[in-house]
Amino acid sequence: MKVYFGIKYYEDCRNRLIIEQICxxxxxxxxxxxxxxxxxxxxxxxxxxxxxxxxATFEEIDSSNIVMLDLSEKGVGLGIEAGYAYAKGIPVVAIAKKGSDISNTMLGIANQVIIYEKLEDIEKMFFG
Structure with missing residues (x-):
């Protein structure tokens, strides 16, 4: 099963460790x-x-079974990816650090919302 993973983009890749750990x-x-x-x-x-x-992003989403987006920080691209996946009928899983401000729009299109304190919480909540 293929998962497209999106997170707020930074040119300096300051969230690389988080990306690597979640993947x-x-x-x-x-x-x-x-x-x-x-x-x-x-x-x-x-x-x-x-x-x-x-x-290329849309092609990756099209070839995925799930779109997982880390919404701990807001980003226009994340909204585009979520809306595209939703319109295509691809399940959207929203993850975010506890205390993050997730828009009602994102909550409305997410098939699952996982709020985590530590990255290990994602594993427990996603895989139970």
Whole structure:
């Protein structure tokens, strides 16, 4: 099963460790993970024009069974990814650190919402 993972983008990849840890949790359960900054942009080593980047992002979402978005920090791209997945009928799983401000719109389209204090909580709540 393939999971598209989205998180707020930072040019300096300051959230790389979080991305790697979340992807590792799901990969340990046999999920194939797709994350644009990690897989396509190679942590900033490769750049793409915005239209190519969005086309590739939508293709990755189209080929995924689940879209998991970390909404601990807001980002326009996350809203675009969530709305696209929802419109395509692809289940959206929202995850966020406890105390995060998640919009009602995102809550309304998410099939599952996981609030975590530690990243290990994601494993417990997602896989029970």
């Amino acid at each position: 590792a949790i799901l990969e340990n359960y046999g999920y194939e993970m797709s994350c644009v900054i990690r897989d396509m942009e190679k942590w900033g080593a490769e750049e793409f024009p915005p239209d190519e980047l969005m086309k």
